[in-house]
Amino acid sequence: MRFPVLRAATLAAALLLPFAPAQTATPFDLHFTPETMRVDYSHTGGLGIEAYSLDRVVNDGPWPGNRARLADDTNLGKYLFEIVDRDSNQVIYSRGFASLFGEWETTAEAKEAHRTFGESVRFQWPKRPVQLVLKKRDRANAFRECWSTVIDPASRSVNGARLASAGTLWTLWESGPPETKVDLLLLGDGYTEAELPKFRADVKRLVEQMFALEPYKSRRADFNVRAIDLPTAASGVHNPRTGDARRGRLGTEYNIFDSERYALSTDNRAWRDVASAAPYDAVEILINNRYYGGGGIFNDHATVAVDTGSAAYIFVHEFGHHFAGLGDEYYTSDVAYETGGEKVEPWEPNVTALLNPAALKWRDLVARGTPLPTPWAKEEYEKHSMAVQAERRRLRAAGAPEAEMDKLFASQLEWETRFLSSMTHSGKVGAFEGASYEPKGLYRPEADCIMFTRDPVGFCRVCRRAIERIINLNTGR
Numbered sequence: 001m002r003f004p005v006l007r008a009a010t011l012a013a014a015l016l017l018p019f020a021p022a023q024t025a026t027p028f029d030l031h032f033t034p035e036t037m038r039v040d041y042s043h044t045g046g047l048g049i050e051a052y053s054l055d056r057v058v059n060d061g062p063w064p065g066n067r068a069r070l071a072d073d074t075n076l077g078k079y080l081f082e083i084v085d086r087d088s089n090q091v092i093y094s095r096g097f098a099s100l101f102g103e104w105e106t107t108a109e110a111k112e113a114h115r116t117f118g119e120s121v122r123f124q125w126p127k128r129p130v131q132l133v134l135k136k137r138d139r140a141n142a143f144r145e146c147w148s149t150v151i152d153p154a155s156r157s158v159n160g161a162r163l164a165s166a167g168t169l170w171t172l173w174e175s176g177p178p179e180t181k182v183d184l185l186l187l188g189d190g191y192t193e194a195e196l197p198k199f200r201a202d203v204k205r206l207v208e209q210m211f212a213l214e215p216y217k218s219r220r221a222d223f224n225v226r227a228i229d230l231p232t233a234a235s236g237v238h239n240p241r242t243g244d245a246r247r248g249r250l251g252t253e254y255n256i257f258d259s260e261r262y263a264l265s266t267d268n269r270a271w272r273d274v275a276s277a278a279p280y281d282a283v284e285i286l287i288n289n290r291y292y293g294g295g296g297i298f299n300d301h302a303t304v305a306v307d308t309g310s311a312a313y314i315f316v317h318e319f320g321h322h323f324a325g326l327g328d329e330y331y332t333s334d335v336a337y338e339t340g341g342e343k344v345e346p347w348e349p350n351v352t353a354l355l356n357p358a359a360l361k362w363r364d365l366v367a368r369g370t371p372l373p374t375p376w377a378k379e380e381y382e383k384h385s386m387a388v389q390a391e392r393r394r395l396r397a398a399g400a401p402e403a404e405m406d407k408l409f410a411s412q413l414e415w416e417t418r419f420l421s422s423m424t425h426s427g428k429v430g431a432f433e434g435a436s437y438e439p440k441g442l443y444r445p446e447a448d449c450i451m452f453t454r455d456p457v458g459f460c461r462v463c464r465r466a467i468e469r470i471i472n473l474n475t476g477r
Contacts, residue, residue: 028067031085031092032124035160036060038276039121039132039151040269043101046114050105052134052147055118057158060272063124064178064279066476070094074469076325076347077298078102080143081121084131086150092130093123097299098325100256100264107257118268125160126153141344165277166249167230170200172207174224178279182474185280186227187271189252190288193231202286202306203227209312210319213450213458215468222475226278236289237263250274252285252303254293259335260396263293263303271301281474282323284315290402292409296321309406313454320451320459324467327351329435329444329452332385334393343441349466350451351436354443362445362462365429374430376423376447382439384419388412413454420448420455429461 038060044051070093072080077096085092101117104110121132129152135143151158175181186207188199211220230249238246238253241260246253251267254260265271265285275283284302287293292310296302296318304315320326327348343353345361352360357372366372388408395404420426431443435452445462448455459467471477 026067027070027092028124031128032063032126034063035125036063036122036276037125037151037153037158038272040272041119041147042116043099043119044114044116045101045105046110047112049114050146054149057151057155059125059160059162060122060276061162062178062279064183064281065124066474067124067179068476069473072096072473074325074473076349078137078347080135081123082133082135083123083126084133085126086129086131095121095123095299096325097121098297099300100266100297103297104257109257117266120268120272126151129153137347139342139344141347163273163276165228166274167228167277169226169228169278172204172225172227174226175221176224178224180475181224182222182471183279183281184223184225185275185278185283186225186286187250187274187283188227188230188286188288189248189250189265190232190235190237190246191230191286192233192235195235195288196229196231199229199286199288200227202288206286206304206306206312206315210316213316215459215464215471219468219471222471224279226280228274228277230274237287239289239291242291250285252287254289254291256295261293262295263287263305264295264297265301265303282319284319284322292402292405294318298322298325308402310409310454313450313456316458317450320463320467324463324470325349326451326463326466327436329449331434331437331439331442332382333389333437335437339437346436346442348436349469350445350449350460350463352431352443353441354431357431360431362429362465365445365461365465366431367428370425370428370430372431373443374425374428374432376425376432377419378434381416381419382434384415409454413456416448416453417455420453423447 038058040055042053042055072094078098080096082091083093099119131150133145134147136146138144186203191199207225210216232249234246236244236246237248240255250271251265254263256262256264287303287305289305290307291305292308294304294314302318302322304311304318325348327350345353391408426447429445432447433443435442435444444452446460449460449463450458451463
């Protein structure tokens with residue numbers, strides 16, 4: 001569906017008027033109102049095809065984003081959307097993002113079947129017709145236009161009404177107006193009415209554990225943190241592998257891409273409609289389950305199973321994917337994605353193909369004399385990690401209780417923390433081979449990081465800087 005473009009006064013004419021308000025107005029004031037426009041669309045593909053189709057355009061509540069930094073200069077995300085003013089044909093807003101479809105198309109299933117995923121982009125409510133332009137990275141990682149549609153905010157096809165809240169919104173802390181802060185929203189899936197006090201306790205526990213780590217600890221005052229109570233009929237979420245069938249309010253489930261630990265919402269509309277009751281820049285869904293799992297997609301959403309022994313790690317790790325576009329640095333665990341092929345420089349800020357060591361994207365953090373690539377005890381680490389993965393598969397096949405899985409992970413963490421901190425270049429920034437599911441040809445910044453292992457210390461220096469960059473983007477610094 002395409003929207004008719006209505007006639008509007010041109011921006012150029014307004015600027016020619018002496019002492020006109022437009023002369024002192026900010027770009028935000030010129031083009032937008034302080035409401036949020038959400039464009040829902042369907043993304044279909046598989047078997048060599050890819051297509052987009054408009055679903056609906058709705059009001060998603062008050063605009064929470066910064067009103068000064070409208071252009072995204074981070075170069076993050078597999079996708080980029082731009083909002084183009086129809087009068088001037090200038091880009092007036094842009095943001096990078098990733099998607100569930102973008103991950104699915106790297107799986108074997110995408111070569112055998114078609115699937116459709118719901119997706120959304122959110123931006124300030126425009127005053128005049130705009131063009132939404134969606135771009136996707138090609139094999140060389142350059143952005144290419146893949147879809148476009150014109151949106152007229154005055155069209156009868158656009159629904160400007162706010163949606164009534166489906167739950168109870170409450171605040172952990174508020175540091176300032178949404179447009180000058182990062183607005184983090186926590187949702188719960190699989191909590192019954194009687195378990196809502198548990199949800200509140202889980203929120204407080206996990207948030208405090210994340211904000212005990214840098215850079216969140218030092219930047220706490222740059223965040224507003226809110227949550228929404230949303231009871232479900234049954235405790236827990238859908239898990240095909242354990243036979244626990246559920247139909248939750250947010251569509252969260254395990255077994256994404258047939259990976260037993262990967263958990264996300266597959267119902268984009270459901271969780272976004274609930275989230276629209278609050279201003280948000282980032283959303284993490286708390287899964288009321290003991291079964292290990294979680295997931296995170298850049299500028300989409302993240303999840304964590306709250307009762308696993310690794311919940312704090314999962315919460316922080318998956319939020320790193322979602323909020324800052326950090327890539328996985330581990331490479332010995334089973335994943336659903338197909339790997340290998342020609343290496344290009346990844347867009348993730350903490351992974352490199354090291355095609356040109358002199359131009360390493362974190363070169364300024366590498367101490368003089370540190371070799372690139374940086375040697376480490378890779379073979380010994382892989383031998384131990386493979387043994388852990390084999391034991392993990394044995395426990396899952398045997399239906400072992402989650403306590404046994406927690407015990408295995410605790411043992412693994414103890415060994416890895418000791419081992420990865422005892423090498424010549426431990427604690428130094430370099431280029432350590434093995435990252436992003438690839439044992440060869442991709443490199444991570446430090447020997448250890450919470451994006452590589454369940455490191456209790458937290459993020460390496462490169463990841464910390466990447467997180468701060470997104471905090472600055474959202475706060476206008």
